[in-house]
Amino acid sequence: MTTRKVAAAKKSAAPAKPVKVAILGFGTVGSSVAKVLAASKFPGIELTHIYNRSIDRKRTSVAAKFVPKAAVWTEDINVILNARVDVVIELMGGLNPAEGWLRKALGSGKSVITANKQLIAYRGASLAKLAAANGVHLVYGAAVAGGVPVIPGLVQGLGGDHATRISGLINGTCNYILTRMETGADYATVLGDAQSLGYAESDPSADVDGYDARAKLCILSRIALHAELDPDAVATQSIADVDAIDFAYAKELSCTIRQVSSAQLEGAIVHARVAPMLVPLSSPMAWSHGTQNMVIVSGRFGGDVVFSGHGAGGEPTAVAVVSDLLAVSQGSHAVHLPVRKRAVTGEFMASHYLRFIVDDKPGIVSAISGALAKVGANIDSLLQRPGYPKHRLPFVVTTEPCLTSTITKALASIGKMDCMLEHPLCLQMLDPEEKV
Amino acid sequence: MTTRKVAAAKKSAAPAKPVKVAILGFGTVGSSVAKVLAASKFPGIELTHIYNRSIDRKRTSVAAKFVPKAAVWTEDINVILNARVDVVIELMGGLNPAEGWLRKALGSGKSVITANKQLIAYRGASLAKLAAANGVHLVYGAAVAGGVPVIPGLVQGLGGDHATRISGLINGTCNYILTRMETGADYATVLGDAQSLGYAESDPSADVDGYDARAKLCILSRIALHAELDPDAVATQSIADVDAIDFAYAKELSCTIRQVSSAQLEGAIVHARVAPMLVPLSSPMAWSHGTQNMVIVSGRFGGDVVFSGHGAGGEPTAVAVVSDLLAVSQGSHAVHLPVRKRAVTGEFMASHYLRFIVDDKPGIVSAISGALAKVGANIDSLLQRPGYPKHRLPFVVTTEPCLTSTITKALASIGKMDCMLEHPLCLQMLDPEEKV
Numbered sequence: 001m002t003t004r005k006v007a008a009a010k011k012s013a014a015p016a017k018p019v020k021v022a023i024l025g026f027g028t029v030g031s032s033v034a035k036v037l038a039a040s041k042f043p044g045i046e047l048t049h050i051y052n053r054s055i056d057r058k059r060t061s062v063a064a065k066f067v068p069k070a071a072v073w074t075e076d077i078n079v080i081l082n083a084r085v086d087v088v089i090e091l092m093g094g095l096n097p098a099e100g101w102l103r104k105a106l107g108s109g110k111s112v113i114t115a116n117k118q119l120i121a122y123r124g125a126s127l128a129k130l131a132a133a134n135g136v137h138l139v140y141g142a143a144v145a146g147g148v149p150v151i152p153g154l155v156q157g158l159g160g161d162h163a164t165r166i167s168g169l170i171n172g173t174c175n176y177i178l179t180r181m182e183t184g185a186d187y188a189t190v191l192g193d194a195q196s197l198g199y200a201e202s203d204p205s206a207d208v209d210g211y212d213a214r215a216k217l218c219i220l221s222r223i224a225l226h227a228e229l230d231p232d233a234v235a236t237q238s239i240a241d242v243d244a245i246d247f248a249y250a251k252e253l254s255c256t257i258r259q260v261s262s263a264q265l266e267g268a269i270v271h272a273r274v275a276p277m278l279v280p281l282s283s284p285m286a287w288s289h290g291t292q293n294m295v296i297v298s299g300r301f302g303g304d305v306v307f308s309g310h311g312a313g314g315e316p317t318a319v320a321v322v323s324d325l326l327a328v329s330q331g332s333h334a335v336h337l338p339v340r341k342r343a344v345t346g347e348f349m350a351s352h353y354l355r356f357i358v359d360d361k362p363g364i365v366s367a368i369s370g371a372l373a374k375v376g377a378n379i380d381s382l383l384q385r386p387g388y389p390k391h392r393l394p395f396v397v398t399t400e401p402c403l404t405s406t407i408t409k410a411l412a413s414i415g416k417m418d419c420m421l422e423h424p425l426c427l428q429m430l431d432p433e434e435k436v
Numbered sequence: 437m438t439t440r441k442v443a444a445a446k447k448s449a450a451p452a453k454p455v456k457v458a459i460l461g462f463g464t465v466g467s468s469v470a471k472v473l474a475a476s477k478f479p480g481i482e483l484t485h486i487y488n489r490s491i492d493r494k495r496t497s498v499a500a501k502f503v504p505k506a507a508v509w510t511e512d513i514n515v516i517l518n519a520r521v522d523v524v525i526e527l528m529g530g531l532n533p534a535e536g537w538l539r540k541a542l543g544s545g546k547s548v549i550t551a552n553k554q555l556i557a558y559r560g561a562s563l564a565k566l567a568a569a570n571g572v573h574l575v576y577g578a579a580v581a582g583g584v585p586v587i588p589g590l591v592q593g594l595g596g597d598h599a600t601r602i603s604g605l606i607n608g609t610c611n612y613i614l615t616r617m618e619t620g621a622d623y624a625t626v627l628g629d630a631q632s633l634g635y636a637e638s639d640p641s642a643d644v645d646g647y648d649a650r651a652k653l654c655i656l657s658r659i660a661l662h663a664e665l666d667p668d669a670v671a672t673q674s675i676a677d678v679d680a681i682d683f684a685y686a687k688e689l690s691c692t693i694r695q696v697s698s699a700q701l702e703g704a705i706v707h708a709r710v711a712p713m714l715v716p717l718s719s720p721m722a723w724s725h726g727t728q729n730m731v732i733v734s735g736r737f738g739g740d741v742v743f744s745g746h747g748a749g750g751e752p753t754a755v756a757v758v759s760d761l762l763a764v765s766q767g768s769h770a771v772h773l774p775v776r777k778r779a780v781t782g783e784f785m786a787s788h789y790l791r792f793i794v795d796d797k798p799g800i801v802s803a804i805s806g807a808l809a810k811v812g813a814n815i816d817s818l819l820q821r822p823g824y825p826k827h828r829l830p831f832v833v834t835t836e837p838c839l840t841s842t843i844t845k846a847l848a849s850i851g852k853m854d855c856m857l858e859h860p861l862c863l864q865m866l867d868p869e870e871k872v
Contacts, residue, residue, distance in 0.1 A: 036596060036737055141593055147738035149593020156592045156768070157577055157585020160472060160758025284744075287723060301472055302583035302746065302755035308720075309741035319738035322596025326771050332592070335762050 019329040022049035022080045024101070025091035028198075029115060029142075029321070031063030032314035033089060036322045038066040045329050047071055049080045077101050081108060087137075087328055089321055090114040099123055106130045106138065113324045115142035115317055121215035121231045124222065125339065137333060139324040144216040145170060145293040147316025148309040152323070152334075154223045154297065159335045161299035163224040167262035170216045172291030172312035173200045173207040174239050174259035178276070179289045182247050182256050187240065199291060199312065210236030210259065210274035217261040217274060224297050225265045227342035229272060234263075235346030237275035241425050246355055249383055249396045250278050253353070253429075256286045260430065262348075270342045273404075273428070278353050280432035284308070351380060351429040352399045352407045358419045360393040368397065368414055375410045377402045392421060398429065455765040458485035458516045460537070461527035464634075465551060465578075465757070467499030468750035469525060472758045474502040481765050483507055485516045513537050517544060523573075523764055525757055526550040535559055542566045542574065549760045551578035551753055557651035557667045560658065561775070573769060575760040580652040581606060581729040583752025584745040588759070590659045590733065591770045597735035599660040603698035606652045608727030608748035609636045609643040610675050610695035614712070615725045618683050618692050623676065635727060635748065646672030646695065646710035653697040653710060660733055661701045663778035665708060670699075671782030673711035677861050682791055685819055685832045686714050689789070689865075692722050696866065698784075706778045709840075709864070714789050716868035720744070787816060787865040788835045788843045794855045796829040804833065804850055811846045813838045828857060834865065 021037075023030045030050070037047055048071055052058045055075045072079065077097075080088065081104050088105040090112060092098050098119050102112050107130065114120065120127070120140045131138035141151045154163075169175050176199050180190040191208070194200035206212045218231045239259050250257050255278040263272040279285045284306055288294050293311025298304050310316045327334075358364055369379055377399045384395040399407065407426055415423045457473075459466045466486070473483055485508045488494045495509045508515065513533075516524065517540050524541040526548060528534050534555050538548050543566065550556065556563070556576045567574035577587045590599075605611050612635050616626040627644070630636035642648045654667045675695050686693050691714040699708040715721045720742055724730050729747025734740050746752045763770075794800055805815055813835045820831040835843065843862055851859045 032737075039736075040596070040598065147594075147597070147735070148741050149589040152591075152593030153585040153589035153743070155588075156763055156770075157588030157759050158583075158755065159762045160476070160760075161583070161755040162476065284720075284723070287720070299583070299755060300475075301468075301751040303752060305584050305743070305745035307589070307741070307743060310739040315737040316739060319594065319597040319735060323593050323771075324596075326595045326773070327592055330769075330771055332769050332771050333766075334592075335759075335766055335768050337762070 018044050018046040019086045020046050020048045020084060021087045021089060021325065022051065022083070022085045023047065023089045023091065024051045024077070024080070025093070026050050026052040026058045026063070027091065028314035029317045030091045031061070031066065032318035033091070033321050034063060034066035036315070036318045040322070042326060045325060049074065049083060049085055051075070051077055051080055081105060085110055087111045087113060087325060089325065090116055091321070092116070093118070095119055095122065102127065103130060106134050106136060109134055109136055111137035111328050113321055113328060114140050115321060116140070117143040117212065117215040117219060121218040124219065125228055137328045139328060139334065140219070141324045142317050142320035144219050145295060145307070145309070146311040146313065147319040148293050148295070148307050148311055149320070149323070150220070150295045150307045151223060153307060154220070155334045158224070158297060158299065158302065158305065159337055161302045163297050163299045165262070165264040165298040166220045166224045166295065167260060168293070168295035169258055169285055169288055170220075170261050170293055170295065170311065171207055171213040171259055172293055173204070174213070175288055175293070176291045177208070178239060178242070178257055178259060181242070181244060184244065186244050187242065208240050209238045213259060213261045213274045217263055217272060220295065221263045221270060221272065222339055225263060225270065226337055226339045227263070227265055227270050228339050229263070229270055229342060229344050233344040234272045234274065239276045242276050245394050246425065246427070248385060249353070249355065252383055253278065253381070253398065254281050255279055255429065256281060257427065258285050258288070260285065265342070268342060270344050271346070271348055272344050273346050273348060276427055278427050278429040280430060282432055283430065347404050348428060349401050349403055350431070351401050353427040353429050354397045354399070354407070354411070355394060355425040356397070356420065357392060357394050357422045359421055360390040361419055364419050367417060371410050371414045372397070372399065375406050377406055377410055404428070454480050454482040455522045456482050456484045456520060457523045457525060457761065458487065458519070458521045459483065459525045459527065460487045460513070460516070461529070462486050462488040462494045462499070463527065464750035465753045466527045467497070467502065468754035469527070469757050470499060470502035472751070472754045476758070478762060481761060485510065485519060485521055487511070487513055487516055517541060521546055523547045523549060523761060525761065526552055527757070528552070529554070531555055531558065538563065539566060542570050542572055545570055545572055547573035547764050549757055549764060550576050551757060552576070553579040553648065553651040553655060557654040560655065561664055573764045575764060575770065576655070577760045578753050578756035580655050581731060581743070581745070582747040582749065583755045584729055584731070584743050584747055585756070585759070586656070586731045586743045587659060589743060590656070594660070594733060594735065594738065594741065595771045595773055597738045599733050599735045601698070601700040601734040602656045602660045602731065603696060604729070604731035605694055605721055605724050606656075606697050606729055606731065606747065607643055607649040607695055608729055609640070610649070611724055611729070612727045613644070614675060614678070614693055614695060617678070617680060620680065622680050623678065644676050645674045649695060649697045649710045653699055653708060656731065657699045657706060657708065658775055661699060661706065662773055662775045663699070663701055663706050664775050665699070665706055665778060665780050669780040670708045670710065675712045678712050681830050682861065682863070684821060685789070685791065688819055689714065689817070689834065690717050691715055691865065692717060693863065694721050694724070696721065701778070704778060706780050707782070707784055708780050709782050709784060712863055714863050714865040716866060718868055719866060783840050784864060785837050785839055786867070787837050789863040789865055790833045790835070790843070790847070791830060791861040792833070792850075792856065793828060793830050793858045795857055796826040797855055800855050803853060807846050807850045808833070808835065811842050813842055813846055840864070
């Protein structure tokens with residue numbers, strides 16, 4: 001009997017020697033991790049080090065009361081790298097200096113827990129190899145959807161399926177903005193609110209332009225589709241061009257608008273995209289609100305599985321970090337399945353929503369439909385709401401399913417027409433039959 | 437440094453010696469497990485034994501083509517218990533003979549994977565001890581919500597939170613029946629359809645009377661609330677008494693009706709109940725359809741997390757079993773947190789929906805409201821739909837929040853009134869503010 005291989009570890013809930021933990025970055029999430037640890041008093045876990053810049057300010061903050069008296073506060077990463085620390089929790093974000101520091105930590109036999117989606121999207125495979133070579137853990141359950149256990153659920157609970165698609169709402173800031181716009185608010189106002197609530201950065205580009213969601217999509221693709229993607233190769237489209245009028249037209253089409261991230265495995269190619277899309281009102285994605293996250297995995301055998309909850313925020317993210325810490329401290333390693341590098345395309349076969357703002361003159365509809373016909377795209381509907389001035393008239397065309405590149409080609413010529421006051425907005429429409 | 441303790445296992449994706457697997461029960465789920473394994477060809481996993489009664493019939497079934505040629509088919513459990521099998525997958529259901537056989541398997545150093553909710557609800561704690569004592573795994577991700585990874589998600593991804601409540605739709609048959617009734621079908625017809633579709637047994641009691649959901653609720657309570665409950669102590673109410681008219685009244689109250697399982701930790705007591713309840717249309721539970729399962733975990737730090745998908749069916753359940761098998765074969769043990777025995781009460785502070793069928797006479801409303809006033813329950817609304825005969829008149833009273841036992845006391849006296857043609861139906865109403 002291969003007892004050794006399938007043997008469960010003997011009870012390890014309360015290890016004899018505590019696992020020593022360092023937190024890098026004592027901001028919203030870092031201080032919440034300290035708070036959750038203080039509230040839970042898990043046996044065998046000891047917070048021993050805090051790294052941050054301007055450490056004196058942090059040490060005297062309200063959140064500092066959750067940190068054990070004996071813990072070392074430092075501005076010098078080497079203090080932690082050279083200490084007898086077992087687990088490093090990295091909550092600084094960004095590639096640099098996080099990558100170099102974590103490589104040193106892994107190299108010196110420290111396990112790493114991180115919420116750093118950019119780092120894991122770009123360097124996850126290489127860091128995982130380094131962790132394996134050093135016999136330590138690298139876990140990042142908090143990197144996607146914060147407190148919603150999408151990553152543990154996928155890794156431990158859906159490894160037996162063949163996932164063919166993963167999609168969802170994985171940027172809470174965009175979801176907050178778009179669900180507020182759905183009820184009539186305009187983009188600039190809502191973005192301002194998001195910034196003052198701390199949901200959006202002063203430079204909101206990473207969120208609204210899709211780079212944050214793209215990194216998360218690549219992580220999910222690795223875990224669910226076992227496909228390693230180059231994040232830079234994944235197409236993105238900003239939500240900044242979506243206007244209040246688009247929500248009105250979407251409603252007429254029994255849809256709303258969400259920033260959807262989607263990756264679909266077909267043969268050896270992954271079709272991947274982060275973009276504002278028209279979502280049927282019958283989809284669970286349409287029911288999301290505020291900063292909610294939602295991930296839908298479609299499996300060959302298990303069908304669609306939906307995870308949702310509060311992705312953003314210090315405490316939900318801290319839950320993911322502390323859950324990872326429990327797993328690491330108990331030596332509970334993740335299920336490991338082989339991952340392959342996959343080529344990415346932004347091409348989807350889908351219906352498209354095209355919104356034009358024109359200086360209305362006779363023949364415009366004919367010109368537009370001519371340009372669409374020329375590339376082989378069929379019009380499904382033409383919508384024009386009353387009450388807009390002729391010289392700045394918004395109207396909408398939806399197409400039957402066709403390739404993204406086909407529409408792009410048509411829009412290149414349509415966009416050059418004299419009557420066009422803005423470059424047309426093109427949104428992919430999710431298929432109401434697909435339920436996701 | 438305590439390297440040993442937090443060290444990750446070295447790469448174990450393709451163990452040198454394959455893990456030998458036996459399936460007990462080659463029905464819908466068992467044959468789907470063989471199918472998923474055949475499709476996936478995970479390295480290091482070998483299906484070597486199938487146990488079933490009337491094995492000759494199984495061996496020649498269509499599903500048998502997914503079983504490797506070299507596998508042993510047997511009607512004698514001892515063949516498997518005495519074989520060099522590493523993992524036993526139990527898919528027979530029921531306490532006997534499953535419990536005795538699995539105790540022998542664990543005792544002889546075999547890991548056990550099971551989808552048997554009754555066994556795990558009643559004997560899970562004791563079987564887990566036996567597994568730990570023998571240094572083997574006992575995992576049961578398939579016991580609740582089939583292909584929806586609620587158990588792995590909770591165990592590996594939410595251990596860091598303090599869950600205070602778990603609730604949801606965890607019986608696909610009841611959800612199928614009630615969502616069909618919502619659109620006008622009557623109970624008997626839909627039950628018949630569910631039986632012919634294989635969703636319900638010829639004796640549907642385990643599903644419709646709540647015993648199946650109760651077992652699952654106890655398992656979820658153990659994992660999420662770390663509270664061990666006596667399943668027999670959990671209150672249940674059948675969905676069989678819910679009538680088409682109740683859906684009409686529920687709609688007037690901006691609600692629908694679902695079989696809800698709910699367990700809430702308050703101090704050292706767990707409030708637990710499986711019953712048809714009025715669910716606000718704004719709740720994700722109201723959006724469920726067909727055999728869908730949905731579990732909502734409410735945590736102190738992470739807020740509400742929702743898992744949903746297809747709980748029932750052979751292939752979704754097989755996904756959970758095979759995912760567990762991957763974890764066991766890679767020696768990936770679950771996070772372990774201490775569990776306590778907790779007392780159970782069926783008391784909830786809630787609004788209640790009371791539906792009466794009366795032979796209408798003057799003074800009935802006054803008598804009913806008098807009986808409610810006597811126990812201190814305040815009426816919130818009184819609804820009477822037109823178009824029913826006076827001599828068999830349905831009407832509805834809803835109350836302000838009060839204890840379950842208060843309403844039960846009032847109904848005991850109201851039920852004895854001469855005008856009552858049926859015992860009143862009482863359904864708990866979920867609070868629309870609570871979002872779950």
